Amino acid sequence: MFAQAQAFSGFSVDDLGEARRFYGETLGLPVEETGQGDMRVLSLTLGGGARVFVYPKETHTPATFTILNFPVDDIDTAVAELERRGVPLERYAEFEHDEKGVVRGGGDGPAAIAWFTDPAGNVLSVLQENREN
Structure with a gap:
């Protein structure tokens, strides 16, 4: 059922602007910001074209893995x-x-x-x- 789905992963951050600078400028990944107001998100494009969704979360807890x-x-x-x-x-x-x-x-x-x-x-x-x- 999901074998052909263009699946993607996502994770939260506490500051979308800092994340955009880090992933885009520091790591050099293509970053696209979409949405409006409190609904802004980032899409990171990884090598090979895979995309990762990055979203702000007020109660963000860093991943320990x-x-x-x-x-x-x-x-x-x-x-x-x-x-x-x-x-x-x-x-x-x-x-x-x-x-x-x-x-x-x-x-x-x-x-x-x-x-x-x-x-x-x-x-x-x-x-x-x-x-x-």
Whole structure:
């Protein structure tokens, strides 16, 4: 029934203007703002054309899990660019991070991953897949 549906995901933020600047200017994603007044929303276009709906929520609580993963060819370059753009990485006690804030793994998961947050506190990541996957 839903196999052919053009499904999309969404998440909330506490400040739509800050989200527009972060996703559009800092991360460089195409961002479209639509609606009027209190009904304004953002549509982010991801690589491959997928879209994500971002809406303001007065009682927003940041997602404590990763809401968007950005696969990259070279995580060190991506992390350096995030740092250059003023985006700090998150460090979680349950993972062993290198000096850059990257968790390097292997096995069945990504070769490397680093987390950061948007201005609303939602968790995002850059990750480099294992070459064998």
